[in-house]
Amino acid sequence: MTTLSDLAPDYDAVLSDVWGVVHNGVSAHPDAVEALRQFRKGGRRVVLITNAPRAVAPIVDMLDDMRVPRDAYDAVISSGEVTRAMIAPYRGRVIHHIGPPSIDDSLYEGLGVIRGPAEEAEAVVVTDLDTDDDTPDMYEARIAVWLGRRLPLICANPDRVVEHGGRIIYCGGALADLYEAHGGRIRMAGKPYRQIYDEALRLADAAAGRPLARSRILAIGDSVRTDAIGAANAGLDLLFITGSIHAQELDAFGAPDPEAIRALVSPSGARLKGFMPRLAW
Template sequence: MTTSIERCGLSALSDMFNVAFCDVWGVLHNGERVHQSAVKALQNFRRSGAAVILVTNAPRPSNEIVTELLAMGVPQDAFDALVSSGEVTRDLIATYQGKTIYRLGPQSDDGLFDGIDVKFGPLDQADAIVCSDLEYGRTPEDYTSEIQDWKTRSLPFICANPDKFVEIGDQLIYCGGALADLYEEVGGDVIMAGKPFPPIYEKAAQLALQTRGIDLKDQKVIAIGDSARTDATGAAKIGAGFLFISGSIHAHELGELNAPDEAEIEKLLAPTGANSMGYSPFLEW
């Protein structure tokens, strides 16, 4: 079967785009190790004068994630700036200043609330739920009865991580987006600012302007990511080109890791409406 999508590296697209909005987890690293081919691709792209803005659905402030990446061995010259869904979510949390929040998520996400005057309290006193991620060891289905209680109380659900899954080594772990989906299915009010929603891309575009002087009207964006739901859909929403990284969370759906079924890739991406420029099992130059 002939398909229109082809394997390509970032070098094949470098003359067409001057800004990359690049996913982090699943593209730049897998939670345990850095993908060196991705580092080299981003370094080479920047050497052409282009901007690389890392755009991640991690539910923590951007500066924390930059520190973590540098500690993992990602060199500073591989990117210009980073924006996280956690950073954008802080703007949403700030609208509840002086009010009570029911919090879901690990203590490692405490930085999400730094400097914001909200109180944590029980569900019956809460004005909203803030979910940075699922509680340790729980699946979305474990929250079924609680979700009905949230709906009865008409509580808005602010989700700091729209991803459904994240790759940690060889495992796929549930994220906040999977729980948000279940709440939305019962008619709950879900609010998200990470990918694929516009606010996180608007911040990324401003960072490309600030760090590389590329005017908003002159930005030609290639979005790079491993998720159809967030990265491809987000690229479609902002009118960017899309480079799909097939060897991550969707790898098990696409056949052989280093030679995925291109027809299956097309079938996966078609519903997103993304302008797919190509794919690669791992980001490479």
């Protein structure tokens, strides 16, 4: 296992995942928060990069509510923020929203889209499943309608699953995967796609006040599908957090097998620099 303090001398900035690394959806991980604060000492920079399907401002509010101090990070970029550019062309037109009815309202703020039924929509926008108890198969009937109308699906949260307290729940990415498997067209801009990384890297450069060498930026995350593949696509090294969505399969808090962790991450192409169950300094 590797701690962030072991790696810190080799990096000028980190792009850290939020859900599963900084908090578990219910409360912050104090050791992770302190690790980011320590990393920032000496002028290093921290950009939080999250697949949360909403704009940045409510994410900062959520971090405040969890008592994550603002001196733990320099900037935040979200999947919701970069996905807004995909929704903007539908101004004045009907889109069909899938997800909690109001929590993700900031995604649409100022875009001028009309939320309506699938039968009238020109696109489906998925933030998450409607409730935390839902599973993707529960949407088969609705998917048939979307397919029948050849609606594109814009997914504002590419995560398949996420840790929420002591549970693993499905996210919007799982529904997008099912729609694509049925032949539907999907679009995503969050991790692991380049749009969100390009913006995160721009924010890191801005926070540092100079262009940073990509070899001096470390990605931190808990998901192979999003964080590891995203780091590989962006040319960044990876610190992998094993104690979240992969905790059970990796025995993260017991006796994890380093070879099993490397075998899990390796297909992503990420340059694995270390792993630990929870981020700590």
